Amino acid sequence: MRLVEALISALLVAGLYATMSYGLALIYGVMKIINLANAGVMMLAAFTTFFLWQSFGLDPLVSVLVVAPLFFVVGALIEVVFVRRVLNEKPVVSLLLLFGILLVMQAGASLFLGGDVRSVRPVYVQEVIRLGDVVIAYNRLLVFVAGVIILIGLELFLRRTFLGRAIRALAQDRDACRLAGIDVRRVSMIAFGLGTALAGAAGALLTAVFPFDPVTPYGTLQLKSFTIIVLGGLESIPGIAVAAFVLAVAENLTVTISKPQLENLVSFVLLVVVLVVMPGGLAAIIRRRRIA
Amino acid sequence: MTALLARFPKRALLIGQIGLVFAVAIAIALIPVIDERSFNLQRITFFLLWYAILASSWNMIGGYAGQISFGHAAFLGMGAYVTGILWSQLKWDPLLTLPAAGLVAALYAVLVGAPTLRLRGPYFAIATIGVGEATRLFFVNFDDIFGVTLTKGVTGISLPTYDPVTVHYATVVVFVLVMLTTMWIRAGRFGLGLFAINMDRDAAETAGVPTARLQVFALAASAFFAATAGSLYAARQQFLDPASMFGFDKSIALVLMPVVGGLGTVWGPVFGAVLYSSVQDRISSIVNNPYLPALIYGVLLVVIVMFEPLGIAGLLGRGTKYARALLMPKDGDE
Amino acid sequence: MTAGQPVLVARAVTKRFGGLIAVNAVDLEVREGEIFGLIGPNGAGKTTLFRLLSGVYGPSIGSILLRGNEIAGRPAHAVNALGIATTHQIVRPFAEMTVEKNVLVGVLYGRGRLRGRAADAEVDRMLELTELAPHRATLGRSLTLARRKRLEVARALATKPDVLLLDEVAAGLNPTESARMVELIRRIRASGVTIVMVEHVMKAIMSLSDRIMVMDLGRKIALGTPAEIAEDPAVIKAYLGERAVAS
Numbered sequence: 001m002r003l004v005e006a007l008i009s010a011l012l013v014a015g016l017y018a019t020m021s022y023g024l025a026l027i028y029g030v031m032k033i034i035n036l037a038n039a040g041v042m043m044l045a046a047f048t049t050f051f052l053w054q055s056f057g058l059d060p061l062v063s064v065l066v067v068a069p070l071f072f073v074v075g076a077l078i079e080v081v082f083v084r085r086v087l088n089e090k091p092v093v094s095l096l097l098l099f100g101i102l103l104v105m106q107a108g109a110s111l112f113l114g115g116d117v118r119s120v121r122p123v124y125v126q127e128v129i130r131l132g133d134v135v136i137a138y139n140r141l142l143v144f145v146a147g148v149i150i151l152i153g154l155e156l157f158l159r160r161t162f163l164g165r166a167i168r169a170l171a172q173d174r175d176a177c178r179l180a181g182i183d184v185r186r187v188s189m190i191a192f193g194l195g196t197a198l199a200g201a202a203g204a205l206l207t208a209v210f211p212f213d214p215v216t217p218y219g220t221l222q223l224k225s226f227t228i229i230v231l232g233g234l235e236s237i238p239g240i241a242v243a244a245f246v247l248a249v250a251e252n253l254t255v256t257i258s259k260p261q262l263e264n265l266v267s268f269v270l271l272v273v274v275l276v277v278m279p280g281g282l283a284a285i286i287r288r289r290r291i292a
Numbered sequence: 293m294t295a296l297l298a299r300f301p302k303r304a305l306l307i308g309q310i311g312l313v314f315a316v317a318i319a320i321a322l323i324p325v326i327d328e329r330s331f332n333l334q335r336i337t338f339f340l341l342w343y344a345i346l347a348s349s350w351n352m353i354g355g356y357a358g359q360i361s362f363g364h365a366a367f368l369g370m371g372a373y374v375t376g377i378l379w380s381q382l383k384w385d386p387l388l389t390l391p392a393a394g395l396v397a398a399l400y401a402v403l404v405g406a407p408t409l410r411l412r413g414p415y416f417a418i419a420t421i422g423v424g425e426a427t428r429l430f431f432v433n434f435d436d437i438f439g440v441t442l443t444k445g446v447t448g449i450s451l452p453t454y455d456p457v458t459v460h461y462a463t464v465v466v467f468v469l470v471m472l473t474t475m476w477i478r479a480g481r482f483g484l485g486l487f488a489i490n491m492d493r494d495a496a497e498t499a500g501v502p503t504a505r506l507q508v509f510a511l512a513a514s515a516f517f518a519a520t521a522g523s524l525y526a527a528r529q530q531f532l533d534p535a536s537m538f539g540f541d542k543s544i545a546l547v548l549m550p551v552v553g554g555l556g557t558v559w560g561p562v563f564g565a566v567l568y569s570s571v572q573d574r575i576s577s578i579v580n581n582p583y584l585p586a587l588i589y590g591v592l593l594v595v596i597v598m599f600e601p602l603g604i605a606g607l608l609g610r611g612t613k614y615a616r617a618l619l620m621p622k623d624g625d626e
Numbered sequence: 627m628t629a630g631q632p633v634l635v636a637r638a639v640t641k642r643f644g645g646l647i648a649v650n651a652v653d654l655e656v657r658e659g660e661i662f663g664l665i666g667p668n669g670a671g672k673t674t675l676f677r678l679l680s681g682v683y684g685p686s687i688g689s690i691l692l693r694g695n696e697i698a699g700r701p702a703h704a705v706n707a708l709g710i711a712t713t714h715q716i717v718r719p720f721a722e723m724t725v726e727k728n729v730l731v732g733v734l735y736g737r738g739r740l741r742g743r744a745a746d747a748e749v750d751r752m753l754e755l756t757e758l759a760p761h762r763a764t765l766g767r768s769l770t771l772a773r774r775k776r777l778e779v780a781r782a783l784a785t786k787p788d789v790l791l792l793d794e795v796a797a798g799l800n801p802t803e804s805a806r807m808v809e810l811i812r813r814i815r816a817s818g819v820t821i822v823m824v825e826h827v828m829k830a831i832m833s834l835s836d837r838i839m840v841m842d843l844g845r846k847i848a849l850g851t852p853a854e855i856a857e858d859p860a861v862i863k864a865y866l867g868e869r870a871v872a873s
Contacts, residue, residue: 028414032413033414034414034417034418082594082598085598086598089601090358091413091414092354092359092360092555093597093601095360095414095417096360096551096593096597097593097594097597097598099362099547099593100589100590100591100592100593100594100597101590102590103544103586103587103589103590103593104587104590104591104594105590106583106586106590107583107584107589107590108587108590110583110586111581111583111584111587115583215540220425222421223421223422223425226418226421226422227422230415230418259436261429261432261433261436262429262433264425264426264429265426265429265430267422268422268423268425268426269426271418271419271422272404272407272408272419272422275407275408275411275415275419276407481734481735481741484727484730484731484734485731485734485735487720487722487723488720488723488731491720491721491722491723492718492720492721494682494702494718495714495718495719495720496720496731497681497682497701497702497703497706498680498681498682498702498703498706498711498714498782499706499711499731499732499735499736499781499782499784499785500703500706500707500711500731500732500735500736500737500785501703501731501735502701502703502704502735503703504701
């Protein structure tokens with residue numbers, strides 16, 4: 001039963017991990033840049049959620065509805081003011097730019113908000129659900145459900161709406177999109193905003209499960225998102241969901257079998273293994289299977 | 293004299309720069325000789341040279357090879373720990389451990405670089421974030437994992453005392469070595485290949501350049517020197533712990549200095565080092581918050597990237613043709 | 627190797643990209659010292675085949691032998707070290723380097739193992755051969771198209787290949803420049819290099835090639851002398867709609 005519990009726990013955490021990573025994948029798919037500021041956005045969103053909870057008693061899951069649109073705007077602004085200028089340069093340039101923005105976010109938050117660890121304690125933080133012998137934390141379950149809703153919403157948006165399909169088209173062939181009359185600049189801005197909004201949502205959800213501060217966890221969470229998108233195949237949303245689950249399971253197993261400190265090393269090892277063995281990630285393997 | 297300069301401009305510039313390196317080195321080396329009690333000046337010049345060594349070493353992979361490494365502190369820390377362990381456990385003279393530290397780091401670099409540098413896209417940069425974090429975790433948990441008392445985890449290793457003047461001289465020597473290596477790379481076949489890869493990797497491949505191998509080599513060289521800097525730090529500070537050696541602030545500094553100073557140039561990293569060490573000094577005397585400098589650096593980075601990608605070197609180089617040549621801008625054109 | 631012997635042989639070479647088969651079971655045999663032409667309508671797979679021969683792509687199936695050595699699957703720089711150099715359909719000079727430095731890359735990293743003064747002399751030789759000497763200090767990005775094309779050739783040649791792959795080197799050139807390129811190609815062949823060329827400019831390829839292979843939709847559909855394939859009904863059919871006629 002401990003195994004089942006471990007698997008379920010992994011599944012629940014995977015929901016959060018996946019939500020963290022969609023934004024990264026979306027932005028990379030459309031603009032071919034790695035948004036290093038992703039973790040910074042999550043952190044700022046977490047703080048925003050915290051203040052909303054502290055001042056208005058707003059439940060973090062409900063905050064998502066406020067935080068996500070807010071950070072959509074933030075992301076769009078960042079795209080227009082900063083990212084757009086460096087889109088045509090070598091990838092080095094955008095990496096450095098977003099790294100600088102990340103620094104500003106983290107340092108700014110530490111300076112103006114203080115480096116203390118904050119924690120959101122919604123009403124149900126201690127409640128659990130029991131299914132037979134298995135104990136599930138209620139907050140984790142809610143976060144997972146939220147994550148699933150976001151996944152479904154995202155997929156529906158990308159497949160059913162014109163804008164969503166424009167975004168997917170842009171990810172495949174920018175020039176063809178121009179020829180087809182798609183306003184590439186506007187769609188790019190929206191895609192970046194959407195990616196940031198997803199990170200914001202992840203940040204809000206994060207607060208319901210973990211405590212946070214301006215700096216420390218984001219190194220490791222950032223690394224996990226990278227591992228997930230590499231494993232899931234940089235541009236495939238469902239692939240990411242699966243990859244998130246794989247990572248969560250691997251972590252859980254490692255922690256259960258050996259030492260808890262090794263949890264974060266797992267993502268790194270997985271990252272290197274994936275890069276060496278299958279650079280295209282899971283998505284590439286699935287693609288290859290389909291042809292053969 | 294000017295006629296001679298006109299006839300052999302490239303050679304003259306090269307010799308001039310080598311001369312400058314030696315002049316600076318000798319001047320700094322003489323400080324403890326001239327005034328035995330100039331501890332503050334010695335400290336300032338040590339860190340100045342130290343930052344210059346780090347920045348130049350990062351530049352080898354980030355500037356010349358064009359591959360951003362966000363976790364470079366891993367090599368720095370690795371060098372420091374190799375020295376620390378060989379010194380405290382095996383009683384080696386710390387300065388003799390420098391080559392060993394460098395080699396270990398270089399091997400580590402090859403291990404990390406071989407799978408990641410041959411891939412296109414941002415995979416290397418992503419991997420380096422992981423490398424930085426993972427190496428830190430590895431050293432923090434080393435004792436737990438292997439059941440020994442070697443790295444002493446978070447508490448760190450205390451090292452025996454050592455004459456700081458000797459470290460001072462050693463630092464000067466390493467500085468000269470790094471600068472000469474940088475110039476040699478920049479002026480020679482290796483650098484030409486790296487620039488070609490930077491401009492167009494596929495075209496370079498078909499022109500016979502073994503792109504993956506050259507990039508791994510650049511990473512190994514970069515790691516080697518970063519590690520020696522770590523060893524020097526250990527020898528001088530006589531204390532090591534993961535927070536200071538693998539701290540994110542070190543990784544930031546390593547990226548920042550060469551980028552702000554001038555990515556891919558010979559003297560850019562030095563400018564960046566000068567800037568960084570002066571900012572560190574000024575700010576820490578006014579405000580005791582480590583995040584204020586980080587904020588400034590973040591803003592600087594954004595500004596530089598958007599407006600003057602060649603950093604300080606680029607700003608200076610907007611002058612005469614010779615000034616530009618002196619700064620050896622990234623374009624491979626001397 | 628005596629003239630006329632096969633130097634580059636491809637057997638049943640196939641390349642798939644996902645569901646698309648770009649090159650389909652192509653056999654190829656290039657003889658030493660010849661100029662071997664490769665033509666076909668757009669999308670026939672010519673450039674893909676070139677990329678397979680130069681090592682940029684590895685074949686999905688099949689083998690490629692250079693003087694008996696298997697080169698399929700080897701990285702491009704290794705293939706170059708074994709003796710094949712290529713130009714690119716869309717020219718790719720090193721933009722921020724001078725013409726001299728561009729060629730120097732080929733000299734230093736090619737098969738010649740030249741260094742120092744000997745390398746500089748070789749660069750001079752290449753620049754003379756391709757008539758680029760007056761522009762040696764010009765940056766790659768400042769060159770006109772014709773000069774960029776000659777630079778591509780110079781850089782590829784600087785690696786001292788046995789086989790030179792020319793991908794549409796005459797495309798986009800006016801008749802004068804085109805004629806100059808043809809002369810350059812003749813000079814190169816005279817120096818002992820085997821040439822395989824893809825071309826749409828019919829005048830050039832028909833007059834230069836000893837033999838021509840025609841591709842369509844990834845397959846080889848004809849092989850022969852220029853005169854033979856000009857009359858080949860399969861070739862005419864593939865080009866139906868095009869008014870490209872051998873002069």
